[in-house]
Every structure is written in structure tokens, then in C-alpha cells.
Amino acid sequence: MHIADFNADLFNFLDASPTPFHAVAQMQTRLQAAGFELCREDQVWALQPGQGYYTLRNGSALIAWRQPTAEEGFVGGLRLTGAHTDSPCLKVKPTPELQRKGYWQLGVEVYGGVLQNPWFDRELSLAGRVSVRRSQGELAHLLLDFARPIAVIPSLAIHLDREANSNRSINAQTFLPPVLGQSDEKIDFRAVLKQALLEQGETDIEQVLDYELSFYPYQKAAYVGFAQEFILSARLDNLLSCYTGLQALVHSKPGPGQVLICNDHEEVGSASACGAQGPMLQHWLERVLPASEQRYAVLARSVFVSADNAHGVHPNFADKHDENHGPLLNAGPVIKLNANQRYATNSETSSIFRDLAREAEQPVQAFVVRSDMGCGSTIGPITATETGIRTVDVGVPQFAMHSIREMAGSEDAFALYEILKAFNQRTRL
Structure with missing residues (x-):
């Protein structure tokens, strides 16, 4: 996929997804077009190697995955990407x-x-x-x-x-x-x-x-800048990550267990049936890996990439950032770190992501909040706490987070897409 086509469809996705319900419906349409099959939560699942599936909860949250091939099985663990469908x-x-x-x-x-x-x-x-x-x-x-x-x-x-x-x-x-x-x-x-x-x-x-x-x-997503360096849209946080994770899953070759999780209610704490603090992922794990001993072994080999946009350094407010950790728009996805576990990244998982970026030939940056300021959080620490899966928090840098219109670089989402494709297809982590 070329970056221009990627961004054009990203714009279509953003414009057609004014609410989490519409975002999930849009993802469902794209998954079905790619051959993924619906697994209803109220039915028994019969899963086939290499086939793509998805399941919904509340119409506002989704888990999509591709079963590992028969040769690979779950030996190498799961490659999980997570995002959230809701916006302020x-x-x-x-x-x-x-x-x-x-x-x-x-x-x-x-x-x-x-x-x-x-x-x-x-x-x-x-x-x-x-x-x-x-x-x-x-x-x-x-x-x-x-x-x-x-x-x-x-x-x-x-x-x-x-x-x-x-x-x-x-x-x-x-x-x-x-x-x-x-x-x-x-x-x-x-x-x-x-x-x-x-x-x-x-x-x-x-x-x-x-x-x-x-x-x-009502205003649509658009390019901004003399050379179209930026994109401006509502709900970039965090539909941009939902779309990027979806495209990475759809365009990855079958191999290891590849999973996309798009939870609702992150912006209000994730404590709901379809939020990251709820049982949705755990229920899915128990159905796909019903034997507990096998499930625990697979989770120990798995990695979760929590994708949620990061604060780019604003040229008018540069003093709001640590001087060594001000991510630039169009300079690559950001690894987010926090000593107090507001992000779940550690040196092991950040190294894995950096190595994936090297493999995908994409730049990567790091973000740490100023030591005299509070830090936001994501579904990353919640998912890590609930499952024990090794987790890295990442995201593309943006301006105006939680505004009615948000701004990001026109190159960064595609860079994250390339890294997530490499992540989905890495046989060992």
C-alpha cells in the first residue's frame, strides 16, 4: 500500500466514524472485505488455521485476529495491537x-x-x-x-x-x-x-x-500545510491507531497469532464490559486457548503494542516538554515511557519495538513527561495488569489532543503501519 492511498482511506474512515459504533461498523466492513469471518459471542466458535475472524461487544468494541497457520501454531505467542474507539x-x-x-x-x-x-x-x-x-x-x-x-x-x-x-x-x-x-x-x-x-x-x-x-x-479530514505535511481531523485520538492497526492486520501474511483489540471507554477509565479493564480480552483468550496451561505459556511469549497518540512538542509551548523528549511530527512513531507505570513500556519491550522499526526502516522517537508534570495513561498498563503480557506503549505524535479538531503528521501513521506489519509477521520476539 502506498502512503497516499493509506491516507486517503484513513480520511474516509475518520469521516465515516463519528462515534465508536460507526467506527466498529467501518472496521467490520473492511474486515469482511478482507475475508475475515464474524464469531458471535453467543455462539460456539469453530476456528480454522490461517483464517481471519472478528468478534464484537456492545457494537463499540472489537477483537479481530488471524488464527496461526497449522505449522506455526501458537508456539511463538501472540502479536497483539490495541487501541480505543472512543474520543472526548x-x-x-x-x-x-x-x-x-x-x-x-x-x-x-x-x-x-x-x-x-x-x-x-x-x-x-x-x-x-x-x-x-x-x-x-x-x-x-x-x-x-x-x-x-x-x-x-x-x-x-x-x-x-x-x-x-x-x-x-x-x-x-x-x-x-x-x-x-x-x-x-x-x-x-x-x-x-x-x-x-x-x-x-x-x-x-x-x-x-x-x-x-x-x-x-461536520468538517471533514484534510491535509494542512504548504506541502501537505499535516493531517487535521476530529477523533485522531484514537481512531488513527484503530485504522492503522486494522490495516496492519489485514495486510499481514498469515503466520503467528495476530490480534487487534479496539476497546471502548478508554477516555473515561476503561471500566466497562467493553473497556480494557473489563473481561472482553480475557473471555477471548479463554475461548481461543481453552487449556489454561497452554494459555499461560502462550501469554508468556506474547507482546502487546498499545497504540495511542502521543504529545508532539508544540512550537508555541516547547517548555511543556522535557527538553530531550519532545517528539516531532513526521519524525516517526513515539515510544512512551513513565517511571510510575502510567505507560507499560520497559526496556525489554521498547527494545523489541525499536528493532521492529529498524526492520521496517522507519524512524522512532521517545516521550517522557516533564518531571514536574502529571502523566496521562492508556490501555497499556491496564491490559498488562489484567493479562501479564509484555507491553509497549507507542503512538504517533500529534497536536491539540482532545480538541474538536486534532493535528498529526501526514507520514507518521503510515510509518506505524509498516512497523506493526513487521510486528505481526515476526516469528520470534
Whole structure:
């Protein structure tokens, strides 16, 4: 795959994945096109050597894998790549209708560590999952995407807030409800959703029961820079890693056990049935390797690459980085380290990743947070704790993490893809 084709499809994936539900649906489409078969969690699995499979949980998390070839078996352990499908956003509340001064709005709840200021004055659309009852009484869970600008969060004019540029804090309850239109009559939001589903092509909806819906910026992913050095998009953290891991799996030759794990709810702590702290991976391991003695031996030979974007050194805020550990955009993926185990990398796993980068002829960088600042975390330490698998935390460098629009180098995702392909096909680690 050429880098231009890789980025073009990455843009398509980002634009078509406004929520974790849509991201998983997009990954499912690509896996099926590559010959991977669905293994439903409520059925018995009959797995064949060399065949690709995937399983879903909650429609927002996914594990995809290729069974090792008959010759290789699980002798060399598993090559696992992990990412997360969720991003910070504004989610619609259960009873969201607001009617004020002739405008109708929706109450929203902040999901994750949202950088809130950039959400103002943006064309917003709405997407997610809607649960309905059919006319015969059965329940259905449907994806919905309005796919057009339907809302905005207007800023207050500087004339009415003279300190807006120097001393403004955002009240999430009162500042963030988006404006969707004008009406003097009470709006039934569930009736709006029913009509939108019908317009989307659904034909049998008796009642909208509930939903999980998020606002998102309508603006598409794009190149930025005089020489297109950068990419700008919503949800780069962490759909970029989901896409990169998926492409590495699909384009790897059958061999060792190759696995992609895309969990939900990382941005709020990973403690859910489909989060990294939940039992999803453990359940999968027990089904694929039912004999405990064999499973423990395989896990001892396995390596987990936790792929989640890293903080690139910002030219306007270079002092926020350790002077020797400021990753540059377009200078390669970043190995993330932290002495207090906020990242799971150790010298053994970082060496493995560096050697894979050498094999793939790709550059690699390192990130350590300033000693006087706190450090974020990823699914890496959680997965390492739950499974005991050797883990390395990596990611492409980016700017504006958790903003409504994020920025990364146009070369780094492809570099990570090449390294992950080498990882999937390495017979011994």
C-alpha cells in the first residue's frame, strides 16, 4: 500500500466514524472485505488455521485476529495491537429538550477530558446508536448519523464578556447546550429521532426507546500545510491507531497469532464490559486457548503494542516538554515511557519495538513527561495488569489532543503501519 492511498482511506474512515459504533461498523466492513469471518459471542466458535475472524461487544468494541497457520501454531505467542474507539465529545442527555427564548436546544454531558473552548461556533452534526421497538414487539439497535450540520454552540459576544480572552472559564451545564433551531412549541426529541431514522431508510419503528448520541464537527479530514505535511481531523485520538492497526492486520501474511483489540471507554477509565479493564480480552483468550496451561505459556511469549497518540512538542509551548523528549511530527512513531507505570513500556519491550522499526526502516522517537508534570495513561498498563503480557506503549505524535479538531503528521501513521506489519509477521520476539 502506498502512503497516499493509506491516507486517503484513513480520511474516509475518520469521516465515516463519528462515534465508536460507526467506527466498529467501518472496521467490520473492511474486515469482511478482507475475508475475515464474524464469531458471535453467543455462539460456539469453530476456528480454522490461517483464517481471519472478528468478534464484537456492545457494537463499540472489537477483537479481530488471524488464527496461526497449522505449522506455526501458537508456539511463538501472540502479536497483539490495541487501541480505543472512543474520543472526548458532548453526549446528549436522556431528557435533553430545552426551550428558551424561542430557541430549542439539547442538554449535553461532557464525555472524557474534552478541550471545551474549540467546540464553540462550529457546524455540528449528531450521530450514534438508537434503540427502537418494532411493530411486532422486537427490539432493534440502529446506527444514526444526521450527516449534515444541525447545531451550533454560539459564543457570547466579546462586548458582553470583556474578559473572555483573559479570564474565561466554561460552565459545562449552562454554556454548552447546542442550538438546533427556533420554536415556540415543545420539541419531542425521540419523535425527531424516529423521523430521522425513517428518512435514513428504516421502515418499521413503533417507538424510540433510548439512544447514545454524540455531537461531532461536520468538517471533514484534510491535509494542512504548504506541502501537505499535516493531517487535521476530529477523533485522531484514537481512531488513527484503530485504522492503522486494522490495516496492519489485514495486510499481514498469515503466520503467528495476530490480534487487534479496539476497546471502548478508554477516555473515561476503561471500566466497562467493553473497556480494557473489563473481561472482553480475557473471555477471548479463554475461548481461543481453552487449556489454561497452554494459555499461560502462550501469554508468556506474547507482546502487546498499545497504540495511542502521543504529545508532539508544540512550537508555541516547547517548555511543556522535557527538553530531550519532545517528539516531532513526521519524525516517526513515539515510544512512551513513565517511571510510575502510567505507560507499560520497559526496556525489554521498547527494545523489541525499536528493532521492529529498524526492520521496517522507519524512524522512532521517545516521550517522557516533564518531571514536574502529571502523566496521562492508556490501555497499556491496564491490559498488562489484567493479562501479564509484555507491553509497549507507542503512538504517533500529534497536536491539540482532545480538541474538536486534532493535528498529526501526514507520514507518521503510515510509518506505524509498516512497523506493526513487521510486528505481526515476526516469528520470534
